[in-house]
Amino acid sequence: MPFIPHTETDVAEMLAAIGAPSIDSLFGEIPAELRCKGLSQVPERVSEMEIARLMHGRAAQDGTLLNFCGAGAYEHHVPAAVWEIATRGEFYSAYTPYQAEASQGTLQLLYEYQSMMCALTGMEVSNASLYDGASALAEALLMAVRANSANNGGKVLMPQAVHPYYREVVASITDAQGIQPQPIGYDPVSGATSLEQLRAHEGQGITAVVIQQPNFFGVLEDVDAITDWAQANGALVVAVVNPVSLGLLQPPGLWGAKGVDIVCGEGQPLGAPLSSGGPYFGFLTARQVFVRQMPGRIVGRTVDLDGKPGYTLTLQAREQHIRRSKATSNICTNQGLLVTAATIHMSLLGPEGLESTAVHSMANTQALVEALTAIPGVSAAFDGERFHEAVIRLPQAASQVLAGLAERGIFGGFDLSQHYPALGSALLVCATETRTAEDIARYAAALREILSAH
Amino acid sequence: MAHASNTAPVATALPSPLNPAEPLIFEVSRAGRSASAQRPIGLPEIRLSAKFRRQVAPGLPQVSELQAVRHFTRLSKLNFSIDTHFYPLGSCTMKYNPRACNTLAMLPQFLGRHPLAPETNSQGFLACMYELQEMLKDVTGMAGVSLTPMAGAQGEFAGVAMIRAYHRARNDLARTEILVPDAAHGTNPATATMLGMTVREIPTDAEGDVDLEKLAAVVGPQTAGIMLTNPSTLGVFERNIAKIAKLVHEAGGLLYYDGANLNAILGEVRPGDMGFDVIHMNLHKTFSTPHGGGGPGAGAVGVSQRLLPFMPIPVVGKAGESNYRWLDEKDLPQTIGRLSAFMGNAGVLLRAYVYARLLGREGMHRVAEFATLNANYLQARLRDLGFDLAYPKRKATHEFIVTLKRQKQEIDLTATDIAKRLLDYGYHAPTVYFPLLVPECLLIEPTETEDKETLDAFVAALCAIWEEAKRDIAFVKGAPYQMPVRRLDDVRAARQLDIRYVAATGVSAR
Structure with a gap:
């Protein structure tokens, strides 16, 4: 019996101690007519050897494409030590640190994580993680409504240059809670959010303004101007950032004259493999004054009975298990193991490593854009400064081009035609530090071949 | 004194007794030190306007690879975990996480697959997801499954959102109330609030079942639905479930099942x-993916026929006989939408898939059988040794509740005291002070993967602690003694908030 240690003798002794004639009799309180008559879709069990063969086969069937797609999930080098340590049973098979004295490893690590995220984003407080970047943005906006007592009507200025899936998730999660996102367009030349369209909402009771830096197109926004404008209009600024970019780019805590109010984003670039979209983790940092409005776990440093430093979950009066229907969020389990990996990852990279990763990714993407736009009919869609992604216009339908590239073992980027029809046939491409000059040349050669075939 | 040997802090492993606190990684950081093998060689030139460029490097640690490896390995050793300790944390199902599930979910092609990769290069992955959906449908008796919610609480959100969408689609807009038993997990009322619903609590009767009369009095045209855990958080099976379903359905409401306790009934009785x-x-x-020190979870949702159109996207569907594809808003135009940027915690779902295949059809209901056997055995042993059960007339399910109300009155022994002293004995504490209905409660869930010897040793530890408390309650109240720290000052943690390291050298960015 897989994973069940009982011998026949054990079962007999245990039933005798209970005073029950059979295991089945222990289910006697379940009405007989409700009992399950048997399963039909669950196959007979397989051995570890057989499931290994099956999984290796399926993994091999999918293979590995040479990846030039980002769009919210980025392929970065993950140091070998990261998952070696994160999958130690002591981290992997522990739970939420409810018993602090027996969970000091996880708790101290979370305190270190919170410190690192504050340092990276330039903010004062951090929680211990949310599910992913998209749901973190939804939580950040709900937090903004609680935090902005002057303008709590839920009107949110949401640039179209924010990741389209993030905008969809915000809609799904906040629909019933009065958040009303107002779309703000982008400048068709630079690809940056239109300040003019923002200004059209001047003085209209804005709860929050969202800024994604770099934006979904990879273009750098004029974050100082937007932050100052938003705060002058009584809105909180919610920044959505890529944590790797912060090795190189100005942290949101220093945007504009006063810095932003809430920062969130996708933690995946910090040590999580692409892994089909998850598990990743969302991060959330903020100004100190908003700490009681934050969702999720927070770890604090304190002392024990002997005055020795130790760590514990704190400010739990915000949370569902205490506050129930008045909690800041329903979140309970979050993404602890991914935070463990990210904390180890950031420690191994340090400030220099993170900057190096950011600079190499930016340089590689620049080289990719140059190689691709050298092909007749291919052009860069925007002239704004960018980080490590770019929008490329194609002379043929993006879907066909992507299919052709996939046949050649290349994942050529994200097809923007569904979410941004105004861009025509366009791809969002990315080359992180993991791509080489040969990789880029291979992409360019394949694209040239596909386009010249027609 | 009998406990003299226990009163001095004992170095169980780490850190050393001469330097008891593990330093923060920031405290071993030195400017100019780094793990340079971890990053690309050289630094290419880039063009970036000064206004975008960071002026002060972030205050991340600057350590060698060995320093980082040693620090985090040492931290890991300060944790209790399933792999190292019996962890009978009620309502959390801390069962063994088979290693094969991790190894096979971390095959390089699975780790390297981009979430937006073309379907043509994803058939192996999609096959696993499709088959997992089918197995979960079967074992729960539901008509459809979406795997996308990233934790139980997000699954709850999806569930109540579907109930809301269902009523709205029928233009039945007055249904704004969600009924929740008073014993429910805190996530239930918190979730209902996130969906703009009003929460109404339903009391529990003396034997742990929902109070049917009170329920009948409050259901009506304003009822959107009821959220139930069955077995309930009281560790007993809700015997009137069929009557509750009839009452709520006749009033036009829907029934939501919180699957936190599914382990108790897997393959024995199906929520559908x-x-x-x-x-x-x-x-x-239930499907034994790791708890990871607080996640990642996975909160797949199952729905009956009438809620199929509202499932969160994406869902895996079939395209022809042997191909699979993503279903999105084009296929499910009434969907409650997307809950994560991509498809949720895919890697967790792969682990669940491997686990389900290793269990197979027979293994599914053995989970419930042996989880129930272990809980009833523990319950019987503790009862026979004089502990009070919260619901002595009831059979245990996969968990049960001991109340220390009497011990508290007689010798001031509380649930916290037992919990903390258990740590010294090498056992993670049961869930304490939940459910809120039972005073001084221990919610104990042994799971099916524990052997009888472990359960017997745990019983012996509980009895020994009770004896200790009778002799010297102050000693027990001082526990734990063997952990890296003693009881922590939670009040100070909240009042003198210290939630990030601010280096004396101003390493922080602000």
């Missing part, structure tokens, strides 16, 4: 057969 319209499963509980 009990009359539930929508359920979430905690795959990190």
Whole structure:
């Protein structure tokens, strides 16, 4: 019996101690007519050897494409030590640190994580993680409504240059809670959010303004101007950032004259493999004054009975298990193991490593854009400064081009035609530090071949 | 004194007794030190306007690879975990996480697959997801499954959102009330609030069942639905479930099943057969994916026929005989939408898939059988040794509740005291002070993967602690003694808030 240690003798002794004639009799309180008559879709069990063969086969069937797609999930080098340590049973098979004295490893690590995220984003407080970047943005906006007592009507200025899936998730999660996102367009030349369209909402009771830096197109926004404008209009600024970019780019805590109010984003670039979209983790940092409005776990440093430093979950009066229907969020389990990996990852990279990763990714993407736009009919869609992604216009339908590239073992980027029809046939491409000059040349050669075939 | 040997802090492993606190990684950081093998060689030139460029490097640690490896390995050793300790944390199903599930979910092609990769290069992955959906449908008796919610609480959100969408689609807009038993997990009322619903609590009767009369009095045209855990958080099976389903359905409401306790009934009775319209499963509980120190979880949802159109996207569907494809808003135009940027915690779902295949059809209901056997055995042993059960007339399910009300009155022994002293004995504490209905409660869930010897040793530890308390309650109240720290000052943690390291050298960015 897989994973069940009982011998026949054990079962007999245990039933005798209970005073029950059979295991089945222990289910006697379940009405007989409700009992399950048997399963039909669950196959007979397989051995570890057989499931290994099956999984290796399926993994091999999918293979590995040479990846030039980002769009919210980025392929970065993950140091070998990261998952070696994160999958130690002591981290992997522990739970939420409810018993602090027996969970000091996880708790101290979370305190270190919170410190690192504050340092990276330039903010004062951090929680211990949310599910992913998209749901973190939804939580950040709900937090903004609680935090902005002057303008709590839920009107949110949401640039179209924010990741389209993030905008969809915000809609799904906040629909019933009065958040009303107002779309703000982008400048068709630079690809940056239109300040003019923002200004059209001047003085209209804005709860929050969202800024994604770099934006979904990879273009750098004029974050100082937007932050100052938003705060002058009584809105909180919610920044959505890529944590790797912060090795190189100005942290949101220093945007504009006063810095932003809430920062969130996708933690995946910090040590999580692409892994089909998850598990990743969302991060959330903020100004100190908003700490009681934050969702999720927070770890604090304190002392024990002997005055020795130790760590514990704190400010739990915000949370569902205490506050129930008045909690800041329903979140309970979050993404602890991914935070463990990210904390180890950031420690191994340090400030220099993170900057190096950011600079190499930016340089590689620049080289990719140059190689691709050298092909007749291919052009860069925007002239704004960018980080490590770019929008490329194609002379043929993006879907066909992507299919052709996939046949050649290349994942050529994200097809923007569904979410941004105004861009025509366009791809969002990315080359992180993991791509080489040969990789880029291979992409360019394949694209040239596909386009010249027609 | 009998406990003299226990009163001095003992170095169980780490850190050393001469330097008891593990330093923060920031405290071993030195400017100019780095793990340079971890990053690309050289630094290419880039063009970036000064206004975008960071002026002060972030205050991340600057350590060698060995320093980082040693620090985090040492931290790991300060944790209790399933792999190292019996962890009978009620309502959390801390069962063994088979290593094969991790190894096979971390095959390089699975780790390297981009979430937006073309379907043509994803058939192996999609096949696993499709088959997992089918197995979960079967074992829960539901008509459809979406795997996308990233934790139990997000599954709950999806479930109540579907109930809301269902009523709205029928233009039945007055249904704004969600009924929740007073014993429910805190996530239930918190979730209902996130969906703009009003929460109404239903009391529990003396034997742990929902109070049917009180329920009948409050259901009506304003009822959107009821959220139930069955077995309930009281560790007993809700015997009136069929009557509850009838009452709520006749009033036009829907039934939501909180799958936190699915381990108790896996393959024995199915939520769909009990009359539930929508359920979430905690795959990190029932399907043994790791708890990871607080996640990642996976909160797949199952729905009855009438809620199929509202499932969160994406869902895996079939395209022809042997191909699979993503279903999105084009296929499910009434969907409640997307809950994560991509498809949720895919890697967790792969682990659940491997686990389900290793269990197979027979293994599914053995989970419930042996989880129930272990809980009833523990319950019987503790009862026979004089502990009070919260619901002595009831059979245990996969968990049960001991109340220390009497011990508290007689010798001031509380649930916290037992919990903390158990740590010294090498056992993680049961869930304490939940459910809120039972005073001084220990909610104990042994799971099916524990052997009888471990359960017997745990019983012996509980009895020994009770004896200790009778002799010297102050000693027990001082526990734990063997952990890296003693009881922590939670009040100070909240009042003198210290939630990030601010270096004396101004390493922080602000």
